[in-house]
Amino acid sequence: MAKEPKLSIPISISAIIHIGVIVLLVLNLNFDDKPEVIPQASAPALEAVVVSQSQVDQQVEKLKAQKLAAERKEKQRQDELKRQADKARKDREQEQLRIKKLEQQRQQQEKEAQQALAAAKAAKLKQKQEQERAQQAENQRKQKEKERQAAEAAAKQAAQKRKQEEAAAKKAADERKRKAEAERKRKAEEKARQEQERMMQEALAEEQANLSSLKNKQLVSEVNKYRAMIKATIERNLVTNESMRGKSCKVFIRLAKDGFVTAVKTLGGDNVVCRAAETAITKAGRLPVSAEPDVYEKLREINLTVSPDKFN
Incomplete structure (x- = not known):
């Protein structure tokens, strides 16, 4: 359909984010801080080195501090990864919701388009029916007008014929009267x-x-x-x-x-x-x-x- 290209872009973005999170997790796992190796000064086998207890304790504390720092760093890294993973999950869920919403909107729009198309077809059908009814009404009006004109022509012809008959009757009456008068006069x-x-x-x-x-x-x-x-x-x-x-x-x-x-x-x-x-x-x-x-x-x-x- 026409709206599928719009949905492919959010899906592509979501996929890239997921891949990026996985890559970061893998890289962080490979970069764990390892305990620093204190270089041992090579001494001649025959040379004895005397180290005081305080120096040893200092060294141990230093190592402990480095270890704690490394653990804190690792924890921070793990927390950051978790935060990023949570964020990626939330972003993915929001993206899925958005995609779902877009799909629903697409379906709604498609439904509305279908409804609009159906309504347009219905309106076109109704318009056609109205045009047909109007044409029928016009045909009936023309037929009635034709009948009216024919009736008027017939009435006019009948009136003319009646006038002619009346004129003929009057003429005949006048002729009878004239003949009667002539007969009376003759008598x-x-x-x-x-x-x-x-x-x-x-x-x-x-x-x-x-x-x-x-x-x-x-x-x-x-x-x-x-x-x-x-x-x-x-x-x-x-x-x-x-x-x-x-x-x-x-x-x-x-x-x-x-x-x-x-x-x-x-x-x-x-x-x-x-x-x-x-x-x-x-x-x-x-x-x-x-x-x-x-x-x-x-x-x-x-x-x-x-x-x-x-x-x-």
Whole structure:
């Protein structure tokens, strides 16, 4: 592993210290002080040396002192060796403890590294899962947005179709109303025409019944009849409203032999009634006329007073 080189250095130092202690022990054992050898003065065999007792005692004391000094030195050396050995043992034990502690730290660090790696893997897995969930959520949001847009488009299309149908229905209703109004107007015109024919027939019948009457009376009657018919025609085409009530307009009308209106002119009266009268006469186009020349001459140019109250 990556941390093994750091542990090899303390182990090497411990081994060197142990070797050094052993070497010192060996060297101290070989260097024990030996008793000093007092050199013997060689004397001639024939020469006698006389040594006093005090000199001998001094020599003995000296030897004893040297021996004690040597023993003390040896003891000091032994104590020093023991101290060094104890120190080396303690250093070795401390080094072993330190190595053990380092090993424990290495194991702890390795454990923490493994835990960190596992945590990183777990975090990466969690991040991947969160990304997948986020992607799923985004896909769902896009799908819902697509569905919403489709629904809005369908609703818009349905609204447009409904408007078209409503417009078509309104157009159809307007067409039905227009046709109904046209039919009502046609029926009214037909009724007026029938009434006019009835009046004409009645007038003809009256004329035939009064053949023996004076021609002038017949002429007046015929003129009055056609004047009534002309008024009825104008009434049928006159559009009135409440603002016209109580008002009137005097108009001049010129007719061709076939009843075609060749001229119309207002001679005085309410402007609104006058405009309505001109419009009604122009809309009629042709007015009832008699085939009798003398009756036509009386009606060729006539003045009429148009009054909505009379017509309503």
